[in-house]
Amino acid sequence: MSKLRVAVLGARGRIGSEAVRAVEAADDMELVAALGRGDELETLTESGAQVVVELTTPASVMDNLDFCVRHGIHAVVGTTGWTDERLAQLNTWLADSPETGVLIAPNFSIGAVLTMRFAEQAARYFESVEVVELHHPNKADAPSGTATRTAQLIAEARRKAGCAPQPDATTTALAGARGADVDGVPVHAIRLRGLLAHQEVLLGGEGETLTIRHDSLHHSSFMPGILLGARRVATTPGLTFGLEHFLDLN
Numbered sequence: 001m002s003k004l005r006v007a008v009l010g011a012r013g014r015i016g017s018e019a020v021r022a023v024e025a026a027d028d029m030e031l032v033a034a035l036g037r038g039d040e041l042e043t044l045t046e047s048g049a050q051v052v053v054e055l056t057t058p059a060s061v062m063d064n065l066d067f068c069v070r071h072g073i074h075a076v077v078g079t080t081g082w083t084d085e086r087l088a089q090l091n092t093w094l095a096d097s098p099e100t101g102v103l104i105a106p107n108f109s110i111g112a113v114l115t116m117r118f119a120e121q122a123a124r125y126f127e128s129v130e131v132v133e134l135h136h137p138n139k140a141d142a143p144s145g146t147a148t149r150t151a152q153l154i155a156e157a158r159r160k161a162g163c164a165p166q167p168d169a170t171t172t173a174l175a176g177a178r179g180a181d182v183d184g185v186p187v188h189a190i191r192l193r194g195l196l197a198h199q200e201v202l203l204g205g206e207g208e209t210l211t212i213r214h215d216s217l218h219h220s221s222f223m224p225g226i227l228l229g230a231r232r233v234a235t236t237p238g239l240t241f242g243l244e245h246f247l248d249l250n
């Protein structure tokens with residue numbers, strides 16, 4: 001059986017360099033290109049890449065995906081910075097290339113995907129819910145893509161269940177003291193040397209609290225998800241948002 005031809009964009013970055021090693025180590029894949037900033041995207045077509053793993057920056061990801069989709073190259077995307085406008089633009093490109101698949105995964109680690117699922121399930125049973133994400137201080141953005149997605153899923157679950165708005169009588173003396181408001185869910189971002197990628201979802205009801213915590217201790221935690229995405233994306237045309245769609249979580 002022929003090997004899947006995979007390229008990595010952002011190959012010299014923290015997660016990109018780990019992805020290069022993971023693809024090289026996968027028996028069913030061949031690493032055909034490993035590109036960093038300034039390298040020519042044409043290398044992707046010249047090398048016959050079937051799937052690109054995109055791990056760059058929010059400033060670069062759209063141009064890279066525009067190129068990939070125009071050339072019918074499937075993409076597995078870990079880069080953050082997704083807004084409704086960006087997703088709409090990507091869907092427009094995909095409409096012109098209906099056989100191309102793009103997976104955007106706010107988080108590739110199984111523990112983080114499960115955290116999101118558990119938070120979504122628990123959200124309706126508690127009056128209060130807040131998200132705290134904790135990352136290394138070199139992280140480009142805040143709040144994290146995972147925290148934003150977690151808050152959106154929580155908010156959606158609460159809306160569907162008809163939950164009342166969260167109780168909060170605080171008068172905020174200093175802007176930011178209550179974190180960022182994502183769909184009505186407070187999200188707090190901590191940047192601390194020594195950390196990698198961590199998240200807590202805190203839920204509170206009368207006389208009890210529930211904390212769901214996940215810790216990525218090494219970039220290796222993201223690799224099984226990236227490899228799974230690369231294997232599945234070529235047979236999943238269009239946009240898939242979230243690795244959970246490639247997992248059997250039920």
Ligand SMILES: NC(=O)C1=CN([C@@H]2O[C@H](COP(=O)(O)OP(=O)(O)OC[C@H]3O[C@@H](n4cnc5c(N)ncnc54)[C@H](OP(=O)(O)O)[C@@H]3O)[C@@H](O)[C@H]2O)C=CC1
Nearest residue numbers: 010012013014015036037056060078079080105106107108
């Ligand atoms: N979904 C997930 O599970 C995960 C997602 N991430 C996300 O992945 C992204 C990268 O994170 P991280 O590795 O920590 O960041 P880094 O800054 O370490 O890596 C990004 C790399 O991309 C390079 N780059 C920038 N623009 C381009 C371009 N146009 N073409 C090719 N390479 C480019 C950068 O080069 P230069 O240094 O020269 O700018 C850098 O080497 C972030 O958005 C992060 O949030 C991270 C971990 C897990």
Ligand SMILES: O=C(O)C1=N[C@H](C(=O)O)C[C@H](O)C1
Nearest residue numbers: 080106107139144145146197
């Ligand atoms: O930049 C990181 O490191 C990470 N980014 C992703 C995010 O913003 O959610 C995933 C993980 O948290 C690591």
